[in-house]
Amino acid sequence: MPICKSCEDEVDELVSVKAGGRRVKVCEDCAERLAEEAEIAEMSESAIQDMMGYKGRR
Numbered sequence: 396m397p398i399c400k401s402c403e404d405e406v407d408e409l410v411s412v413k414a415g416g417r418r419v420k421v422c423e424d425c426a427e428r429l430a431e432e433a434e435i436a437e438m439s440e441s442a443i444q445d446m447m448g449y450k451g452r453r
């Protein structure tokens with residue numbers, strides 16, 4: 396049985412997701428969670444840049 400790299404549970408199937416620029420094989424639950432976290436991280440990154448006056452620096 397494959398083991399999820401995130402929650403370390405044995406699962407039937409692993410899906411490959413991008414997390415922090417790397418590809419990891421995780422279960423579907425973690426894949427969903429990682430996708431959400433990546434989205435939030437991206438949003439908060441730009442929010443922080445806005446707050447710090449880094450507008451237009453990208």
Ligand SMILES: [Zn+2]
Pocket residue numbers: 399400401402403404421422423424425426
């Ligand atoms: Zn998992």
